[in-house]
Amino acid sequence: MVVVTGGTGYIGSHTVVELLQAGYQVTILDDLSNSNIEVLDAIEELTGVRPEFFEVDLSDAAATASVFEQIGSEADSTIHFAAKKAVGESVQDPLLYYRNNLFSLVNVLEEMKKHDIRNFVFSSSCTVYGQPDVCPVTEATPRKEAESPYGNTKSMAEDIIRDASPVEHFNSISLRYFNPIGAHASGKIGELPVGIPNNLVPYVTQTAAGIRETLTVHGNDYPTADGTCIRDYIHVVDLAKAHLQALKRIEDGRMDSAYEVFNVGTGNGYSVLDVVNGFEEATGIKVNYRIGPRRAGDITQVWADTSLANEALNWKAELGLKEALSSSWNWEQNYRKQNA
Ligand code: UD1
Numbered sequence: 312m313v314v315v316t317g318g319t320g321y322i323g324s325h326t327v328v329e330l331l332q333a334g335y336q337v338t339i340l341d342d343l344s345n346s347n348i349e350v351l352d353a354i355e356e357l358t359g360v361r362p363e364f365f366e367v368d369l370s371d372a373a374a375t376a377s378v379f380e381q382i383g384s385e386a387d388s389t390i391h392f393a394a395k396k397a398v399g400e401s402v403q404d405p406l407l408y409y410r411n412n413l414f415s416l417v418n419v420l421e422e423m424k425k426h427d428i429r430n431f432v433f434s435s436s437c438t439v440y441g442q443p444d445v446c447p448v449t450e451a452t453p454r455k456e457a458e459s460p461y462g463n464t465k466s467m468a469e470d471i472i473r474d475a476s477p478v479e480h481f482n483s484i485s486l487r488y489f490n491p492i493g494a495h496a497s498g499k500i501g502e503l504p505v506g507i508p509n510n511l512v513p514y515v516t517q518t519a520a521g522i523r524e525t526l527t528v529h530g531n532d533y534p535t536a537d538g539t540c541i542r543d544y545i546h547v548v549d550l551a552k553a554h555l556q557a558l559k560r561i562e563d564g565r566m567d568s569a570y571e572v573f574n575v576g577t578g579n580g581y582s583v584l585d586v587v588n589g590f591e592e593a594t595g596i597k598v599n600y601r602i603g604p605r606r607a608g609d610i611t612q613v614w615a616d617t618s619l620a621n622e623a624l625n626w627k628a629e630l631g632l633k634e635a636l637s638s639s640w641n642w643e644q645n646y647r648k649q650n651a
Contacts, residue, residue: 312336312385313558314428316369316419317392318362319346321502322434322491324354325551326390328500331358333555338363338382341393345505353499369393369415375422383426388561390432390554391419394464397509398438398608401461412464416471424479430561431476431483432554435469437543437576437613438462439487446580447616450487450572458608469572476569483569484557489543489576489615491550493635494642501642502547511586512544512636516643519596526598528583530605533612539583541612543576546630546638550575556624565623576615577628586636593633594640 313330317323318339324346330337331354339351339362348364355361365378379386394412395401401408416433423431439462440448441455457463469485476483492512494501507523508514517523531538553575560566581589587598621627 312338312382312387314338314340314382314386314389315392316340316389316415317394319343319348319350320392322488322547322550323392324350324500325495325547326392326554327354327362328357328495329548329551329555331360331362338365338386340365340367340369340378342366342368345395347503350500357495357497357499369418370411372414372418375415375418379422379426383422383428386426386428388430388432388558389419389423389428390558391416392434394434396461398459398461399509401459401464402608405460408460408464413467413471416468420471420475420479420481423481429481430558431472431481432557432561433468433472433483433485435485435487435572436462436465437487437489437574437615439466439469440613442610443613446612447578447614448574449616450574450619458610473570481569482561482566483571484561484566485570485572486553486557486575487572488550489545489574489613491547492544493546493548493630493638495548496638498641498645501639501646503646511583512639515587515590515598516639518598518600519590519594519640520643520647524599526587526600527603528587528600529603529609531602532605535582535612537582537584540609541580541582541614543578543580543614544586544632544635545576545628546635549628549630553620553624553626556626560624571623573620573624574615574617575620576617578615578617579632580612580614581632586632589632590636590640593637596640
């Protein structure tokens, strides 16, 4: 059985669907702070299975221990998504981020140790590279001083897992996600930002839906071809599948050491305007936008060298930018229809 923390969230829910479809048994732990319990209905509709669910704040050691007491003997793996992820909020409230993201990690690892659960996959981020000197970045590209407490929790979490894994006999993989976008083809699960979206694609789809008036492009004076920032946007379903491949690598005993790290991106960099134009081409809908000032903390460009994941995980991104954008739009429309 696989314990999926944060399993009702955006990336977690897509991964749960892939796991169930591949025949894994899944138990979800989530505090529902940034997700909705109805995601379980959607997962059940998609897979025919309703995973066991526990509402729990994993930064609370006693509550975490009590849940693992109930499920621990059946579990052999944990995929740990549960974390806060808003860069700006982390700058405003660093202690909230360190407490939530790091306490929960340590609590989960301690419970895994107690219940002899050895396989661990962790949600890391390309944020650990900061603004790299050279793109694409490989896993050997040095990490940089974090730009935000959020980014620092990912870097510190990687160190905690790296240090603990050989000692505690965990087999651990950190996946460094680039920019996840898109939604399940069914339109039944997707990204559900609370309030005004911080991230680009939810802002684009909400603008297209008329919920936001105008998208602000945060700066067009960067040293890139069109002046806007470049990111590696990866379809969330491709990303979900990378978790299954990571789990398989662990289960098959193919790891080279107790702790490994993989970039999970497409290998392609797209600018903000590429995303806006790609959305218009994919959906036929024009997005109102204006050019605004740069956003504090943004890096100019980053995209992944994915050769290590391609080889070692036998995984590669299969869906392109336009497929991702049209799936985001499909999800946005479906969601609005159902919640009108
Ligand atoms: C950031 C983090 C990433 C984290 C993610 C989750 C960094 C380097 N990256 O990604 O680790 O997982 O948030 O929240 O810290 N943009 C606009 N207008 C908008 C919104 C965004 O122009 O309204 C631009 C941004 O300036 C950026 C690009 O779109 O160039 C992508 O932004 P966003 O979706 O917020 O992701 P990141 O900042 O790359």
